[in-house]
Amino acid sequence: MSLLQQTIDAIRPADAAARAAAKARLDQLIMPHWALGRLMDLAVDLAGMAGTAKPSVARKAIITMAGDHGVTAEGVSKYPSEVTPQMVMNFVAGGAGINALARLVGARVVVVDMGVAGDLSALAKAGKIVSRRIAPGAANIARGPAMSREDAARSIEAGIGIVNELADQIDVFGTGDMGIGNTTPSSAIIAAIAGITGDRLSEITGRGTGIDDAQFKNKVAVIQRALDVNKPNGKDGLDVLAKVGGFEIGGIAGVILGAAALRKPVVIDGFISTAGAMIAHLLAPTSAQYMIAAHRSVEAGHRLMQKVLGKEPLLDLNMRLGEGTGAALAMNLIEAAVRILTEVATFEEASVSHAKE
Amino acid sequence: MSLLQQTIDAIRPADAAARAAAKARLDQLIMPHWALGRLMDLAVDLAGMAGTAKPSVARKAIITMAGDHGVTAEGVSKYPSEVTPQMVMNFVAGGAGINALARLVGARVVVVDMGVAGDLSALAKAGKIVSRRIAPGAANIARGPAMSREDAARSIEAGIGIVNELADQIDVFGTGDMGIGNTTPSSAIIAAIAGITGDRLSEITGRGTGIDDAQFKNKVAVIQRALDVNKPNGKDGLDVLAKVGGFEIGGIAGVILGAAALRKPVVIDGFISTAGAMIAHLLAPTSAQYMIAAHRSVEAGHRLMQKVLGKEPLLDLNMRLGEGTGAALAMNLIEAAVRILTEVATFEEASVSHAKE
Numbered sequence: 001m002s003l004l005q006q007t008i009d010a011i012r013p014a015d016a017a018a019r020a021a022a023k024a025r026l027d028q029l030i031m032p033h034w035a036l037g038r039l040m041d042l043a044v045d046l047a048g049m050a051g052t053a054k055p056s057v058a059r060k061a062i063i064t065m066a067g068d069h070g071v072t073a074e075g076v077s078k079y080p081s082e083v084t085p086q087m088v089m090n091f092v093a094g095g096a097g098i099n100a101l102a103r104l105v106g107a108r109v110v111v112v113d114m115g116v117a118g119d120l121s122a123l124a125k126a127g128k129i130v131s132r133r134i135a136p137g138a139a140n141i142a143r144g145p146a147m148s149r150e151d152a153a154r155s156i157e158a159g160i161g162i163v164n165e166l167a168d169q170i171d172v173f174g175t176g177d178m179g180i181g182n183t184t185p186s187s188a189i190i191a192a193i194a195g196i197t198g199d200r201l202s203e204i205t206g207r208g209t210g211i212d213d214a215q216f217k218n219k220v221a222v223i224q225r226a227l228d229v230n231k232p233n234g235k236d237g238l239d240v241l242a243k244v245g246g247f248e249i250g251g252i253a254g255v256i257l258g259a260a261a262l263r264k265p266v267v268i269d270g271f272i273s274t275a276g277a278m279i280a281h282l283l284a285p286t287s288a289q290y291m292i293a294a295h296r297s298v299e300a301g302h303r304l305m306q307k308v309l310g311k312e313p314l315l316d317l318n319m320r321l322g323e324g325t326g327a328a329l330a331m332n333l334i335e336a337a338v339r340i341l342t343e344v345a346t347f348e349e350a351s352v353s354h355a356k357e
Numbered sequence: 358m359s360l361l362q363q364t365i366d367a368i369r370p371a372d373a374a375a376r377a378a379a380k381a382r383l384d385q386l387i388m389p390h391w392a393l394g395r396l397m398d399l400a401v402d403l404a405g406m407a408g409t410a411k412p413s414v415a416r417k418a419i420i421t422m423a424g425d426h427g428v429t430a431e432g433v434s435k436y437p438s439e440v441t442p443q444m445v446m447n448f449v450a451g452g453a454g455i456n457a458l459a460r461l462v463g464a465r466v467v468v469v470d471m472g473v474a475g476d477l478s479a480l481a482k483a484g485k486i487v488s489r490r491i492a493p494g495a496a497n498i499a500r501g502p503a504m505s506r507e508d509a510a511r512s513i514e515a516g517i518g519i520v521n522e523l524a525d526q527i528d529v530f531g532t533g534d535m536g537i538g539n540t541t542p543s544s545a546i547i548a549a550i551a552g553i554t555g556d557r558l559s560e561i562t563g564r565g566t567g568i569d570d571a572q573f574k575n576k577v578a579v580i581q582r583a584l585d586v587n588k589p590n591g592k593d594g595l596d597v598l599a600k601v602g603g604f605e606i607g608g609i610a611g612v613i614l615g616a617a618a619l620r621k622p623v624v625i626d627g628f629i630s631t632a633g634a635m636i637a638h639l640l641a642p643t644s645a646q647y648m649i650a651a652h653r654s655v656e657a658g659h660r661l662m663q664k665v666l667g668k669e670p671l672l673d674l675n676m677r678l679g680e681g682t683g684a685a686l687a688m689n690l691i692e693a694a695v696r697i698l699t700e701v702a703t704f705e706e707a708s709v710s711h712a713k714e
Contacts, residue, residue: 030447031454032435032566036682037655037675078389086709090387095702097388104689104696209389298394316673317690318394325393332461332689333674339461345452352443353436 003157004254008284010261014048022047028346038314042292042337049265049290056171057265057338060107060331062324063162063255064091064098064176065276067248068117068137069146072181074222078209079180081137085118087178091323092128098176098323105331107174109324112162114155115247116179132158138246141185141226145243152242152250156279159254163262172334173259174294175252176324177272183208183299186275188223188244190301192232193278194308197224204301206271206320237282245279252276257283260290265334267292267327270320271299274306281309294330295319360514361611365641367618371405379404385703395671399649399694406622406647413528414622414695417464417688419681420519420612421448421455421533422633424605425474425494426503429538431579435566436537438494442475444535444680449485454678455533458685462692464531466681469519471512472604473536489515495603498542498583502600509599509607513636516611520619529691530616531651532609533681534629540565540656543632545580545601547658549589550635551665554581561658563628563677594639602636609633614640617647622691624649624684627677628656631663638666651687652676 001009022044027033034040046055066088068081090096091111094103102109111129113120117137124131134155138146147155163173187205191197196204205220230243241250253276259266260280268277268291280287293311296302298320306313314330358366379401384390391397403412423445425438447453448468451460459466468486470477474494481488491512495503504512520530544562548554553561562577587600598607610633616623617637625634625648637644650668653659655677663670671687 029454030444030452031678035566035676035678036454037677039674039676083709086707087387090702090707090709093702093707095387095700095707097386097393097697097701100696100700101693103700104693209392314674317396317671319392319396320394321388321392329690329693333686336458336461336686339457340454343452343457343460344454345447345450350443350447350450350452352447353440 003160004153007160007257007261011284011286013286014289015051018051018053019044019048021053022341025053026341029344030347030350030352036340039337039340042334043341046265046338049263051263054342055338057335059169059171060105061110061166061170062098062102062107062174062176062328063110063112064178064324065112065114065248065251066116066178067114067246068179069181069185069246070137070140071142071184071222073140074142075215076184076219076222077181078211081117081180084178084180085116085120088116088120088129092123096323097321097325098328101325101328105328107328107331112251114158114251130162134247141188141230141244142222143229145230146185146245147242149238149242152238155247155250156254159251160258163255163258167262172265172267172331173255174267174324174327174331175255175269175273175276176327177248177252177322179246179248182246182248182272184219184223185244185246185249186272187301188226189240189275189278190305191223191227192240192244193234194304195234197227204304206299206301237279241279249276253279256280256291257287260287265292266290267294267330269294269324269327270297270322271302272322274302277309278305292330292334295326360517361510364517364614364618368641368643370643371646372408375408375410376401376405378410379698382410383698386701387704387707387709393697396694396697399691400698403622403695406620408620411699412695414692416526416528417462418467418523418527419455419459419464419531419533419685420467420469421535421681422469422471422605422608423473423535424471424603425536426538426542426603427494427497428499428541428579430497431499432572433541433576433579434538435568438474438537441535441537442473442477445473445477445486449480453680454682455680455685458682462685462688464685464688469608471515471608487519491604498545498587498601499579500586502587503542503602504599506595506599509595512604512607513611516608517615520612520615524619529622529624529688530612531624531681531684531688532612532626532630532633533684534605534609534679536603536605539603539605539629541576541580542601542603542606543629544658545583546597546632546635547662548580548584549597549601550591551661552591554584561661563656563658594636598636606633610636613637613648614644617644622649623647624651624687626651626681626684627654627679628659629679631659634666635662649687649691652683
């Protein structure tokens with residue numbers, strides 16, 4: 001059986017007993033009932049994922065998946081593809097947004113070349129990045145599929161493999177992306193899955209790195225063409241990924257499936273990461289129980305993606321960078337939730353007067 | 358001149374040159390323009406407060422102000438006043454929500470007895486809390502003023518004094534509160550300042566620690582009575598505080614004014630802390646430039662308070678605990694903002710291709 005199928009089969013629902021035990025403790029904490037709101041909801045979720053009312057979340061990693069996109073030939077982005085490998089080098093040098101925020105929350109950043117249009121072999125040999133490259137960029141989805149169905153499965157399995165290798169070292173995974181042009185396949189993915197075409201495509205298409213009105217109109221047309229040319233089957237995760245996706249999006253889907261199979265939480269970053277989450281969810285709906293939505297991106301289609309996944313984001317700070325920056329920020333809230341569950345006294349422990357009946 | 362007047366006179370607007378310098382650097386960071394949204398807005402604000410594009414925010418303290426309220430005699434709270442000193446003991450033991458969250462973000466918790474209805478002198482002597490007690494609880498605002506105008510000034514000066522003593526040790530202050538019954542004076546404060554009476558009082562009155570419908574109706578009536586009996590002048594901060602406030606709310610206003618005079622950011626916690634911020638704002642409108650709204654509380658009147666102050670909160674997590682818990686959570690975002698400003702490379706520094714023209 002393939003690693004992908006094995007992983008999907010290994011994903012079990014969250015542990016109801018651990019959820020109940022966490023809830024029972026939180027119900028009795030020395031504060032008005034449920035006064036820390038969503039932190040407490042999150043603590044229950046984390047207990048259910050880990051299968052214990054004392055989940056560990058101290059060891060964190062952001063897996064930042066990099067890949068290029070042939071669709072940039074259609075003028076969908078403000079930046080050239082060469083920025084993708086340049087940004088990978090910046091990640092390695094520690095000077096990017098994700099480096100600063102991951103340092104703050106004590107998360108390791110694992111940068112993965114899933115298929116960048118540039119030679120990063122020296123960085124891979126030096127152990128600075130992980131190489132799982134499938135091709136130097138996905139093909140132009142406006143003219144045909146992004147990749148073969150086999151390569152789609154390979155890209156997901158690359159993500160699973162990375163999580164499995166880190167299983168003993170990491171408690172919480174976060175996803176991140178880098179790939180010039182990758183808001184276009186991400187919009188195409190939500191369009192394919194939610195059945196959106198025509199005029200409504202502009203509602204789930206964003207400005208990416210900051211394109212103008214004419215470029216935006218072109219981008220919407222390119223997404224429509226990608227759907228028309230490829231006819232992705234919105235119920236088949238591998239088909240959607242192969243036809244209108246990208247290698248880094250497949251890698252992200254793999255990180256999510258791998259984390260879910262290990263019963264570890266996976267913090268979903270922004271728009272591109274959530275596109276990966278949509279693929280993971282199609283392949284294994286139960287994986288959604290291990291997903292935590294970090295934030296709401298400025299990108300137009302993000303709200304609909306989160307609605308389809310049934311996820312309410314923790315943060316809403318007008319961000320649209322990707323790289324895993326939102327996931328890194330949210331990791332502090334995840335640790336906060338566990339601290340509340342494990343460090344705050346109950347009324348009984350603290351001998352404080354209960355509420356009047 | 359009084360310490361209060363000296364402090365008010367010392368508050369200067371944020372530094373426009375430092376704001377411009379921060380903005381100029383953020384404009385050039387190696388990411389799509391302003392892609393970290395509100396973190397970047399916050400970084401500009403922090404630079405303006407500190408008067409430098411490299412603000413320091415590493416040393417943090419939450420000042421948790423405790424005080425009791427005679428208005429609990431009117432049945433406005435689900436808990437008895439004795440819970441206030443019990444919770445202070447829990448803060449000292451390290452078992453409360455604020456302890457867990459402050460430990461997570463590396464903030465010191467300074468607990469201040471501003472006027473608790475219980476004897477905490479042993480804790481004060483042992484140096485576990487700071488005693489600035491004015492009386493064992495504010496008077497019942499449904500029957501007369503909470504305190505004299507002189508005591509209102511004293512309570513604010515107590516907060517200023519604490520900040521001044523910590524000036525050399527702390528970069529960022531956060532506010533917190535503990536006081537059974539203190540959502541009632543907080544609602545009365547926003548009602549007095551925004552001129553809200555009659556039926557509309559129910560829009561700015563919340564459920565506090567979790568009262569039922571009958572108790573809620575009674576609470577609204579008590580707030581109306583407090584306004585009718587005391588006739589606070591909504592343009593005079595000392596008058597509002599004296600007539601319908603509380604000692605811990607005055608202390609919080611003092612922390613805010615003191616921090617603003619020192620050009621240090623002060624993170625405003627939830628509903629009660631924001632009531633203190635409204636008093637500070639009335640006394641010194643410029644102090645608002647040093648306030649950061651941590652989160653949006655579940656308490657009904659919080660949104661209007663933040664609107665009056667012109668502050669958009671950073672977090673919205675269904676919280677309503679107080680103690681400084683929201684401020685502690687927001688401190689991670691404040692540190693994140695400064696890390697972005699000071700640790701992320703510019704395009705030039707990283708030699709990455711610029712956007713196409």
